[in-house]
Amino acid sequence: MSMRIKLVLVVVVIILLEHYNHGEKAAADTNPNQLELVKPGCSATCGSLVVPYPFGTTPGCYFNDDFFISCNNTITGGGGGYEGGPKAFFRGRSDFVILNISLERQEMRVSRSISKSCLEVDKTGNVTSYSNEDNNPGVIAPKAFRISSRRNKFTTVGCNLFGLIQTVDQTISSSPGSKKYSSETSALRGYIDACVSTCTLRIENVKNGTCHPHGGCCQTPIAIGDINHYTTSLDTISEDFRSVKLCGYAFVTEEEEFKFSSLDLIKSLDNRKAAPLVLDWAVRNHLNCAEARSRKDYACKAKYSDCLNSTNGPGYICKCRKGYQGNPYLLHGCQDINECASEKLNPCSSSATCINNPGGVTCTCSEGYIGDGKEAGTGCTHQFSRQLKLLVIAFGICMGILVLVTVGFWIYLVEKRRRLIKLKRMFFEQNGGILLQQHLNLSRHKPSIEIMKIFSSDELIKATNNYDKSNILGQGGNGTVYKGVLRGNKIVAIKRSKACDRSQIGEFINEGIVLSQVNHRNVVKLLGCCLETEVPVLVYEFITNGTLASHLHPNQSQPLSITLSWQMRLKIAAEIAGALAYLIIHIYMRIIISKIL
Template identity: 40%
Template sequence: MHIKMLHQTALLLLLSHLSLALADHPPPISTTVAAGPHPKSISEAANTAKPGCQTKCGNLTVPYPFGIGLNSGCSIGPWFDVNCDNSSSPPKPFIASGNLEIVDISDGQVRIKNWVAARCYTETGNVTRQNPIAINFTGTPYSFSDSNRFTVVGCDDLAVIVGSSGRNFTSGCLSLCSQSSDIIDGFCTGIGCCQVPLPKGLRAFSSALGSLSNHTRIHSFDPCGYAFIGDQERFQFRTSDLQDTGFQNRTIQNVPIVIDWAIGNGTCDEAKTSADFACRENSVCIGSDTGLGGYRCNCSEGYEGNPYLSPGCTDINECESNPCDEHGICTNTPGSYSCACGDGYDGDGRKDGRGCIAVNSGFPVIKFSVGFSVGLLSIFIGVTWLYFGVKKRKLARMREKFFQQNGGLLLKQQSPFSEGGAETAKIFSAEELEKATNNYAEDRILGRGGYGTVYKGILPDPRVVAIKKSRIMDQSQIEQFINEVIILTQVNHRNVVKLLGCCLESEVPLLVYEFISNGTLFHHIHNSSQMSWFAWKDRLRIAAEAAGALAYLHSAASMPIIHRDVKSSNILLDDSYTAKISDFGRLD
């Protein structure tokens, strides 16, 4: 309760601090983000820049409606100006007159260099370095994309993000861990790393970091905490991030912030009535989905180019990609194309349709080929069906042989119920147990010993069972084995492991027991890490339960059963640490 109250107090303090930080808009720290794989950019279209304007700034191609140069007239408006800083090598592009470095411009989105809040500590908890982050796009055509995630990295860190303008938004993220071995690479779920999504339409945010104990308990492997927003596709958490002194710069270099952009703040219908409507010929208007209004332009189907520049998008000559059959004739049309077959051929002429078929040809090559292929396929299917049918019947005969060899007929002759009316063993099929153990997979093995191997199985019920597979079976003892199965399935005591049934369709009979989840008493009393579970009263209770079960087997059962091998490894513990006697009778 004390820790929970501490968490709540820390979060409230951070929320208050961040609200003030958002109002003050602290200046961001200038960093660089390296380009990576991004969605297809509108800069790939023909004639992307406004005629007479510079097309590239460093490694970035700048397409209209963006333009290079402040107040140069090369963009659709001041907020689409790209300030090219030629003092760097290569030159760096920035949005308008601000310090937001552009990484990429695509259709509807801009990627900018990231900012990362950091807070580092000494071993005694003194803060050695800290910087909050805040970005404000109020009054601009930009907002933060919901493809970003707010991320906190650290083992003793919490952060609150407060957003306003466009979308009022407050959220927090708490990341904790006590040792590096608790962390799983690739997972950002609150152990060493946590993430929360951002809403569409967020135009401003502020965030800073706090800590519950200033990293004093985990300083050896995590001296700093970090918080940032960035493209979720570009960040994957690793345990090594906690000790990486270059994590902040590496994130700046590789995880950009995704920004949505739109023209104006009205709907497409409203924009179309305006004299400054940006979409040119052969293009369509697409409304922004951020909830803030505005629109973008795309070329109509069958057209390409820059939809913002006159004379608009131009027709694509689809015939250049040869969409028609080799005997077809392609005709380009505005926004589309058509195919027609030449003389002596019939069909729609399209490669993705019927193509062109020769009329009155001497030998029906196509019909012959289709008929031959269908016949060959039929023969293959028939042979395959016959093969698997024979294999299935052979397997069924083999299982029936094992069933009879292992005393199945004798077991079926016995009464299915004891005198008390309780069910005896169920006879499981080999197929049931193969499915239950995932074909006796290695990861289902519970233990091995001189007697054989024990597997964990999951029945369709879905009950969890333990399946014992013996190494050998003495055929002269089959009748005694069947009698013991019948006797042991009538044993009904809360402190005795229940035999649920058997399978006789395999070379060696399989026994199916109830599954006891907490292992053996031997494991618990000889494992120092588990000692805290067993006070003397618990040990006495387990001893009394085991003694009661043995007394029942030796004296109270309808047919007395002598255990012969009483030891701590044959006493199992269930979910509530109740003792269960196992490995009794000659079956085991």
């Protein structure tokens, strides 16, 4: 029995210890101090307000006197509606009730009473003006704070009134050796603006939630920064307000929080009493980061923090680096963010594995998948699918290049052919082709006259196999003669001259026409010509058994020339003389005779 009792007691003790540890852990998780918001041993709250360092509510818990927060549950301040529970104020100031402190945006939201002014005429006609802030020097923010020109707007509520906002601020600098502001280096800078509100719109036409200058509400942005002191006032734009009591409101408030309603005109704003105001705060014991980093009282203590110059007045602010969160004003305040545990911050795709690293994450794809693994990047795709995709892309690119090359080559050929045709036409005209065509057209009406043929350059190139050397019949000082085969296997001799006298083109054409009409057994007949080349090409009938010179002047390569007897040679000379006589008698072309001589 005693053993059973001991076992039961052991189990009970274990359960109690587990319960105690669980409760202790839960308490630690809900304790703001665990978030490194404040110094050890310092309170992080004032009622429902979280008070992070560099702010503090007790000595030793704040950076300097500019960041001391007075926590008191007996002072209501800031108008009605704030009774009950501890309230936070600046040291010795009950005109600001602190609503929220943001480390991320370096802002503080406070609540302040709305300024009200009235104009009233008594029975004797005297005008009386009074305000709920007659003895108030205006809104003066503590030294570390500036009125946020980004988040606030100057607002006027009332009928036929115009509100004025005026500032007289000190822009203050510090010398390298000073830690506090010096009045000797300050400069005055003034700013004034107005906002007019009328009630020309009927009350039922006023749209709730919007501020319209003709609907009893006017809002205007604050045009400058670096403001920590301003005053507001109201006046009427109507000269006749006898027997009328004009009351209105002029105040600076957070733009996003103030929602105008037609009830503000009917029942007045007295039921609101206070309006939120946004202040920008910074560490202002030095002008900027460059000056502050070399000082012992440098505020950016966290290892993973950066210093940024203030954008609203002198001084600087501290920020945790990207991938870190917390309080940059504490030594261990900036802690790594576990983006993998946050659905909102996790950048990895659903098919990737998220690995948290200091200041960031690594997204890795599973085996067989490739990519950066990020939702906003390439993600993770199957390696085969990716290879297939790359193959398709590569094939498409190759096909595109092939099409471009083909089209480009086709365009090149068309252009080349067009230029070649143009060049041939130019040579044809230069070589007297037009004149020759005219003669040939006239000769067609005379059937007894044999017509000379005009060959194209393509025909002769094909006939001579592009003027191949194996087709050369003979060469001389004036040109080269090739053997050619025309359509129908007709063999011809084609003479390409080396030069042409352009001034004798007309004579050349006439000679060609006459020679094409020669019909003698001992005269080689001219069949036609080609005028599409730079130098005209002549086409003759082909004579077999070689040239006369090869028979008259024997050599080892032409042994047949030895068989010519003197009787044969004399016959050849007689036939040549007969051919010349034929040309002289029947053709009447002295120019031919002169060339022979």
